[in-house]
Amino acid sequence: MIQLPPVRLPTSVFVGRATELAELAACVRRPPAVALLEGEAGVGKTRLVRELLRLPQVAARTVLVGACQPMRTPLPYGPVVDILRETGDLLAGVADALPPVTGVLRSLLPELAPLLPPEPERGDVAVERHRVFRAVRELLAAYGPALLVVEDLHWADEGTQDLLRFITSPPPPGLSAVFSYRREEGAALPGSGYRLLADARNSLLRLRPLDPGPVAALAADLLGTAEVPEDFALALHHRTAGIPFVIEEVLREVRETGATAAPNPTVLDLVDIPDLLRDTMSDRLARLGPTVSAVVHAAAVLDMPATEHEIGTVAGLPARRVGSALIRALAAAVLHETDTGRYALRHPLARQAAYICVPGPQRRRLHARAAELLAAAPDPPVVRLAHHHRRAGDLTDWVRKTLAAVDQATEVGDTALALHLLEEALVDDALPSRARNTLAVRLSRVALNAIAHSSTVERLGALLRDGTLGRSSRGEVRLNLGRLLMNQAGRMELGQNEIEMAIHDLRDRPLLAARGMAALCVPSFGARPVGFHLRWLDEAVSALDGARDLELIASVRANEVTALAQTGAPAMWAAAADLPGSARSSRVRRQLSRAYNNLADAAAWLGHYSAAREYLRTGGALLVDADVPFLSMLATGTGLRLDVAVGRWDGVSAAAAALIEQAGEMGYLAADARLALAWLSLARDDRDLASRHLDDALAAAPENAPVSLAVATGRVAIALARGDVAAAAVGAARAVAEARHKGNWVWAADLVPRATRAYTRSGRVEEAADLVAEYVRGIEGRDAPLAVAGAELARGVLASARGCHGEAVARYAAAADHYSALPHPHAAAAAREAAARSALDDGDTATATRHLTAATTTFADLGAARDEARCRQVARRFRRGTPRGRRGYGDDLSPREREVVDLVAAGRTNRQIAQQLYLSPRTVEHHVAKAMRKLGLTSRAAFEPATG
Known part of the structure; x- marks a missing residue:
């Protein structure tokens, strides 16, 4: 086998070419055969040949490899001579059998002259040429079964092309040949000289660029990761057109940025065009001449598929010269026809490489012509017009067209484009100061009704810090940034600070200042007491x-x-009734939609679930023609909270996951979705998963008061379920302090009952009683049915801890009735289970059975399997042989006391018994004392398992 010429060894995985490799191998394994490998520059022809030569069935043969070079004056038969001069070892074994004609190669191959026959007498040029061709063919035939590979045939001189044509028409019996070339470079191809064998032992393979799937695999390999995100792979495919060489060069640059672990499409925007790609484009344009270069430069400046007329207009060329230049650019594959009569560079990097080749002054002229051309269109593309005006140095028209493009994008609902255009303009140092004020205000307005990313928030903050905005503009930007921070980013305190400063800046614009005052009226925003918000409401x-x-x-x-x-x-109902159901103005409809969605959110926290559903429907109808994405997402989150509360659990997990994905980096917009998942996990007794969702909800909305209290409540519930009374009590105390400071007890409807249980289990019964009393006073006069149910539940917990089991049963039953009316079936079932346990403590098995049956049925209907199983276990403990009705046991042990005695005798502590029997430690202590008195014992150590 002949040593391969020096090439850059492949360092990446071989992808997307299995079919072509199999076809190429099948062809060359059956000599005589000719395989033609056609493809544009960088598409992977050389890599495919290298993979072919790695195959065992090919590597065992004599392999002769050469390549043509892009030389201005090629050497005669250059690649063939380079191949043969390295075959001395092969020639030594067959020299005695060579025909005399091979002696003509002595002058071409002086290194092999001692092994060749004597050189024959010279004839005329034609005879000598024919002898050389015959000699090469005879020499190759003498080498036996062999594979001849000649790459880059498009650079071969005519003599080499003729020689190879002679050798392969047809090839010697044992010879297979593989020739690679680019069609666009004008190589002599089948149909213009090469004649493939008539049978099936030949092949013409046209390599196409890679599809997105292989591009993803190649990118993962080159970046050293298991896989790359789909959006990154698609962006890379678009940027490189799937050409492996370009992909490798781009990813080489990506590796230098360090963003290889989980690359995203934006990384590609930070990558400079690879030097090799830029130099390749420069060389190709230089070879094609100035007229073709002008056409390609115009296409690069236009940056879109363009007609011959459009390209010629921007290039400034006469029509008669444009056509021929286009033909040459197409033949060289610098330009491609994308649609009938429209032409463009193959991929964005090619366009960038061609664009860089345009000198600055010429580039500005081309952009000016492009702007003039597009402005004359019936429906001018204002985004592209703005771009061309900027590149042409026409700043006035750039700003004017940018604002027009922003208006157009906003009108069709493409707020993402509007934000991008404004942010891109605002970071441009050439932007005039007056225009800077205008665009800054516009950016803040658009961001309010869009899904703004952190980059937008940062840009607005930077504008306020750099001191370039006038007072009035600064005030409006501050106002809108503050509303954005509160409504979408969940950064309440920071947003309120910005708005308070905005009100000061807007003292000459009182109506706009009033809008800022209104934004400070929402009690759920931040940790400030309700009184702060109500004072601003009066001002507004x-x-x-x-x-x-x-x-x-x-x-x-x-x-x-x-x-x-x-x-x-209670006045909320009249105020809500005064709200119109619609309005002519889309801006007024947005405000009405916000009002109804806020009403739905508040009603859900209060327990007015039916009203909340109705408000969501009204708000959603207003959103249909007043598109405000963040409002729609907040409404979806409210709906998910409602679904979990009322027991509609099917589909909640999938819908919540979709909302979280949609929110992206603006996690606040999906805080309700995370809270709904936490509640669902708690109801299913998956405490670890619930903890994670609670953490995520708080991280998304740390300054939203009802969400913060709900998260704290969930953590207290988990600590109680795990028997960690200390954690539950500390967490409850902190959450109660937060609710007390906020001054809005209606948001503590779930917190107070659990805090009461945490206090009583830790022996702080009187503190629990004070909390319940304070809570009842705090919700007095409020229309909050969920809070009323919570108050009854807390009273039941307190009564149970005091040993007042009859009162506890009544309180728990009342709470269950309130929850059922909402409806909140899981909370109702939990309250009935608590009533049943208190009834058992009171010896009333009939009442216990009634409540326990109702709880079990509800848990089963909801699919709360662990709750259902727990209730059935409790029922089994006391139903066997237990008479109906309330009874006293005198000196005999009650069923509950027998359970407690058994567990004490087994060595359980009061806390462990309370956890196992779902009782408070105080109740267990009460049972132990009564059992000791009845059994005449003075020490726990004297307990033996009860026998009856």
Whole structure:
């Protein structure tokens, strides 16, 4: 086998070419055969040949490999001479059998002259040429079964092309040949000289660029990861057109950025065009000449499929020269026809490489012509016009067209494009200061009604810090940034600070300042007491005197009804009834939609579940033609919380996951989804999963008061379920302090019963009693049915801890009735289970059976399997042989006392018994004392298992 010429060895995985490799191998294994391998530059022809030569059935043969070089004056028969001069070892074994004609090669192959026959007498040029061709063919035939590979045939001189054509028409019996070439470089191809064998022992393979799947596999291998994200692979495929060489060069640059673990599409925007690709494009354009270069430069500046007329106009060439230049650019595969009569560079990197080759002054002229061309269109593409004006140095028209493009994008709902255009313009150092104020205000307005990313928030903050904005513009940007921080980012304190500063800046614009005051009215935002928000509400309402701005009026009224609803004020119903169901103005409809969605959120926390559903429907209908994505997402989250509360658990997990994915980096918009998942996990007794969802919910909305209290409540519930009374008590105390500071007890409907249980289990019964009393006072006069149910549940816990089991049964039953009316079936079933346990403690098995049966049935209907199993286990313990009705046991042990005695005799502590029997430690202590008295014992150590 002949040593292969030096090449860059492949370092990446071989992907996407299995079919072509199999076809190529099948062809060359059956000599005589000719395989033609066609493909554009970088598509992987050389790699395919190298993989062919690695195959055992090919590597065992004599392999002769050479390549043509892009030389201005090629050497005669250059690649064939290079191949043969390395075959001395082969020639030594067959020299005696060579025909005399091979002696003509002595002058071409002086290294082999001693092994060749004597050189024959010279004839004329034609005779000598024919002898050389025959001699090469005879020499190859003498080498026996062999594979001849000649790469880059498009660079071969005419003599080499003729020689190879002679050798393979047809090849010697034992010879297979593989020739690779680029069609666009004008190589002599089948149909213009090469004649393939008539039978099946030949092949023409056209290599295409890789599909996205192989591109992903290649990228993962080159970046050293198991896989790459799908969006990254698709972006890489688009950027490189699937050409392996370009992919490898781009990923070489990506590796230098260090973003290889989980690359995202934005990384590709940070990558400079590879030097090798840029130099390759520069060389190709230089060879094609100035006219073709002008056409390619125009296509690169236009950056879209363009007609011959459009390219010629931008290039500034006469029509008669454009056509021929296009033909040459197409033949060289620099340009490609993308549609009938439209042409462009193959992929974005090729366009970038060609664009870089355009000198600066010429580039500005081309952009100016492109802007003039596009402006004359019936429907001018304003985004592209803005781009061309900027590149041409026309800053006035750039700003004007940018604003027009933003308006157009906003009008069709493409707020992401609008934000991108504004942010891109605002980081441009050439932007005039007056325009900077205009664009900054516009960015803040668009961001309010879009799903704004962290980059937008950072850009607005930077604009406020750099001191370039006037006071009025600064005030409006501050106001909108503050609302954005609260509504989408969940950063309440920071947002409120920005708005308070905005109100100061907007003292000459009182109506806009009033909008800021209205934004400070929402009690759920931040940790400040409710009184802070209600004071700002009074200021906002006062500022409306004489106002005619319908959107402003709707904004203030929306936040007024929100404040009333979030505090459970009975006046909320009248205020809600005064809200119109629609409006002519889309901006007013947005405010109304926000009002109804806020009402739904507040009603869900209060326990008005039916009303919440109705408000969601009204708000959703308003959103249909007043598209505000973040409002829609918040409404979806409220709906998920409702679904979990009312027991509609099917589909919640999938819908919550979809909302979390949609929210992306704006996690606040999916906080309710995470909370719903936590509640669902708690109801299913999956405490570890619930803990993770609670952590995520708090991380997403750390400054949303009801969410924060709900997370704290969930953590207390988990600690109680695990028997960690210390953690439960400490967590409860902190959450109670938060609720007390906020001053809105209606949000503590779930917290207070669990805090009461944590306090009583830790022996702080009187502190629990004070909390319950404070809570009852705090919700007095509030229209909050969930809080009323919570109050009854907390009273039941307190009564049970005091040993007042009859009262506990009544309180738990009342709580269950309240929960059922909401409906909140899981909470109702849990309250009935608690009533049953208190009834058992009171010796009333009939009442216990009734409540326990109802709880078991509800848990089963919900699919709360562990809750159902626990209830059935409790029922089995006391039903066997237990008479109906309330009875006293005198000096005999009650069924519950017998259970406790058995566990004490088994060595259990009071806390362990309480955890196993779902009782409070205080109740267990009460049972132990009564059992000791009845059995006449003075020490726990004297207990033996009860026998009856």
